[in-house]
């Protein structure tokens with residue numbers, strides 16, 4: 001059967017057909033839909049783990065126990081999971097282990113643009129890179145075969161345009177996979193110096209064998225066209241190159257990006273006039289090919305930043321420019337993302353701005369509090385960093401600064417990696433205030449459950465993590481719960497808790513406005529007779545409230561009726577439509 | 578048939594994704610190669626969003642680039658202006674007459690350009706503008722505006738109506754199917770009105 005599938009959906013299908021029985025992940029764009037789709041298969045155990053490190057450890061354990069296991073994350077997630085990655089490279093696997101990592105060139109939804117191919121090289125594990133949804137499915141299945149044959153975890157790397165593009169997939173049958181027996185083998189699975197030294201020898205042997213496999217297997221292939229230009233490319237860059245060069249070039253299509261097929265590259269280089277490496281982000285292949293003593297062009301022409309496209313390749317390599325006449329000379333205003341109408345975070349940031357707080361922020365929908373008109377976040381680094389960074393700011397500048405500083409972190413992010421930062425504040429005599437924005441879901445990545453929602457990925461009720469008990473247990477005595485739409489109460493809480501010379505936590509509770517069970521009363525309207533044009537309602541940065549010059553109006557199509565604006569209107573001019 | 582490149586542009590939350598999925602399935606049903614490139618994540622929170630649907634004998638890059646779109650389906654007026662450079666010479670643009678102010682305009686840092694549709698009409702021959710929001714509202718759910726626009730688009734292609742309906746049935750969740758079928762018909766009919 002032929003089906004149109006997202007790359008991520010095809011990965012899930014590949015896992016299913018390969019006989020995977022354990023799948024783990026922490027959500028992250030553009031990888032999230034892999035595990036959401038796997039959750040649809042009844043015979044696969046599937047979980048949202050609290051973070052990527054735990055996710056990979058669970059998958060490693062289940063692989064050692066004999067099951068084919070898959071673990072998925074976005075590129076920065078692999079930083080979090082790097083510790084288990086480097087050592088599972090030494091232990092190898094029992095049941096196959098595939099690690100899915102999705103890069104985000106162009107940073108559509110990420111805080112950096114790192115190139116995860118370097119992880120394969122430094123952890124000495126093979127990496128495959130599909131170029132469309134069909135290959136997503138096929139490479140995952142092959143990944144499991146390679147994992148078991150070479151006794152190694154296998155990384156399959158996607159990028160946004162592969163993960164989030166749909167293309168046609170020919171579905172296959174589910175393999176009858178027999179789970180491997182569990183056996184005790186401390187020399188292989190207990191990594192302490194004496195054993196690890198021996199395992200490192202195996203890792204080097206394995207890499208040599210994988211080099212040969214890269215040359216002889218079917219993951220890399222040559223497509224002959226004109227021999228004037230030879231192009232080495234994999235993943236989405238291959239598609240852009242094909243689109244730009246068509247039949248005017250020959251292609252060495254790379255499916256196994258680490259280790260590279262060196263003999264094939266040498267042969268290919270000999271047969272073409274000019275050799276190009278076309279790859280997004282870093283010159284990962286190019287540097288290795290140059291090291292082989294082969295002349296090649298690549299990043300001297302192409303950017304190391306952002307996404308490539310067929311037009312960029314045409315322009316930079318073929319010197320063909322597309323000129324387009326603009327229709328008007330009107331400047332077109334940008335449209336950055338905004339907090340949704342009804343978003344609970346809006347109330348919290350309104351207050352933090354009003355109080356002129358120093359805000360150590362974190363990653364999630366609430367990061368939008370850094371943009372106008374809120375502009376009230378000073379620092380955002382990586383998930384969980386808000387808590388440690390607030391503590392560091394306080395230690396650097398002393399008590400008075402600490403009393404004007406808060407950390408702001410989402411519920412999912414707090415569980416992911418904020419808890420340890422909070423323990424640090426308590427342990428090292430900090431006095432910082434941490435505000436947990438608990439909207440009952442992982443919002444930014446599109447509504448995934450987490451330990452504090454009380455439901456599993458399959459929607460089954462489970463023991464709910466109690467955030468209040470948790471923060472008390474790590475030693476925070478001052479814990480308060482407020483509603484971000486109760487502006488006065490929240491303001492009071494922030495003032496009092498930052499004032500206090502001890503660690504404190506404010507848990508701000510109100511569910512995400514997009515959750516199905518959140519029902520507001522519907523669109524509001526502004527009564528122009530009553531409106532005094534004080535523009536207070538515009539300060540909350542709601543996309544539904546617009547200033548038309550003579551009047552202020554509420555966009556009926558956008559307003560949900562959360563009524564946060566009514567709390568700021570001293571003229572009672574905002575009423576139900 | 579030659580390759581057909583369709584872009585769907587709008588504001589995150591307007592339902593552009595669902596529309597692109599229906600289009601993808603329409604292509605699949607005609608035994609064409611097809612790629613649909615979607616956006617998920619940050620920009621779905623009210624940002625400018627674009628999805629690309631490419632169909633033909635063989636599709637490599639999933640992206641449509643400047644000057645390559647046969648059709649642009651714009652869910653919002655300013656977004657029509659933002660992406661119009663992607664339209665091919667002689668291509669068609671369908672604009673939903675809905676205005677959603679971006680935050681820089683709301684806070685007074687930028688101006689929403691005036692008379693966008695009139696300006697587009699001066700320069701582009703094949704332009705259809707329609708109040709799809711109003712039509713969707715009449716059908717019973719303003720969220721169905723995406724399918725209203727598809728109905729309009731369907732009328733301008735030579736792809737049989739049944740194929741569209743079948744694709745909608747497969748993609749749209751059962752609970753909201755009836756409203757959406759109605760919305761499709763309304764869009765389809767409004768296209769005939771515009772022709773007159």
Ligand SMILES: Cc1ncc(C[n+]2csc(CCOP(=O)(O)OP(=O)(O)O)c2C)c(N)n1
Pocket residue numbers: 026027028029052074076077080110111363364365366383409410411412413414437439441442443444445
């Ligand atoms: C290490 C890492 N993993 C995953 C992500 C992707 N990501 C960004 S924000 C976020 C979670 C946000 O959820 P929450 O903290 O509950 O805030 P909300 O968006 O609901 O406001 C995730 C998973 C990331 N940026 N970094």
